[in-house]
Amino acid sequence: MNKVIITTDSTADIPVDIAEKYNIRVAPLHVLYDDEDFTDGVDITPEYILKRYEEREQLPSTSAVTPEEYRQFFEGILNEGYTQIVHIAFCADMSSTYQNAVIAAGEFDQEIYVVDSRCLSVGMMLLCLRACELRDMGISAKHIAETLGDMTEKNIGGFLLSQLEFLHKGGRCSSISLLGANLLNIKPSIVVKDGAMSVAKKYRGKDEICRLKYMKDRIAEFDGQIDTSRIVLHTTCDLSEKEIKGYEKELKKLLECDEIIVSTAGCVITSHCGPGTFSLFFMLK
Structure with missing residues (x-):
């Protein structure tokens, strides 16, 4: 078992088959309608958002994964036997997801590296796929995170x-x-x-x-x-x-x-x- 795993946020828009193929785990953001709190990609779909807007002219707001949710997310992965995590986060200038992931990562003794993708959507996916290629070459999580940091401008x-x-x-x-x-x-x-x-x-x-x-x-x-x-x-x-x-x-x-x-x-x-x-x-x- 490879002890390094790549994770990201739901804003990466990774197709399910790609995530499964490369074993990329995804932390979902929140989609909010007034007092309704949905989990991105779990109990709400883009189709529902467009339909609800068409019928009611109502749009949701979105919110970041909380530090506690990240802590549980990382803990569950580490309990599977992985010892190193590289988390590719939604751009720090656009969301608090990066900072929240950093806070959660600091609670563990294991190596968890949080990378600011400096982008969003499938730009994050491209970084994830590159990270998976490096992982499969036997590169350490620390080196993967450093390499990705240098790649964000590309x-x-x-x-x-x-x-x-x-x-x-x-x-x-x-x-x-x-x-x-x-x-x-x-x-x-x-x-x-x-x-x-x-x-x-x-x-x-x-x-x-x-x-x-x-x-x-x-x-x-x-x-x-x-x-x-x-x-x-x-x-x-x-x-x-x-x-x-x-x-x-x-x-x-x-x-x-x-x-x-x-x-x-x-x-x-x-x-x-x-x-x-x-x-x-x-x-x-």
């Missing part, structure tokens, strides 16, 4: 939003910006860099055309620098399988890569970004 990702309504409802977008985007049919792209999100290029037109242009632009921006061993195509749950396969086909035309992972946004990304969200994540060489 983690490239962002989102193309179909609408701004969810950001507006969540207080992250002004009414004027919402009105302008709706009138002009603008689809803003959000980049994640240095632990922060900011608006980059703005697209205009139908979703399909904007998404194809977005993929072309992102690949062209990092031409010759992309690690083509693994690319993640990430969408919200409302896109059909046919649509996703079409984008995957177009991505293969744009870039020769060894593996394309298709991932669906979990409850946290869905509740903040809304339906129609589309993204591309990769690492640089």
Whole structure:
């Protein structure tokens, strides 16, 4: 039994089959509707969030895993016989998950290393998969954590939003910006860099055309620098399988890569970004 295990938060949006294949354990965040407290990916789904908004125009808030929940999470894993844990946490500048995990890790004598991913969503998954590869090479948890810390700047990702309504409802977008985007049919792209999100290029037109242009632009921006061993195509749950396969086909035309992972946004990304969200994540060489 390998004594090193990789763990992360539910914001990593790791498909179940990938988590099982690489033995990655996931600590779920909370999704809150007034006095209702749901556990991300356990008793609530992205589909439910979109349906509830459609029916009631009600959006949830989200909250971090608490120190006590992390303590129980780590304790359960250590009781299985693992002696070293590398936990890849949701960006410290966006959530208290990192700090809470650090607090919990400090209560154990065993080696638990908490890494600030400096990103979110499947950017975290890319770091997890790299960590698993290092683990399977026999690398120690300490060295894995140090290596990941050096890799965070090479983690490239962002989102193309179909609408701004969810950001507006969540207080992250002004009414004027919402009105302008709706009138002009603008689809803003959000980049994640240095632990922060900011608006980059703005697209205009139908979703399909904007998404194809977005993929072309992102690949062209990092031409010759992309690690083509693994690319993640990430969408919200409302896109059909046919649509996703079409984008995957177009991505293969744009870039020769060894593996394309298709991932669906979990409850946290869905509740903040809304339906129609589309993204591309990769690492640089």
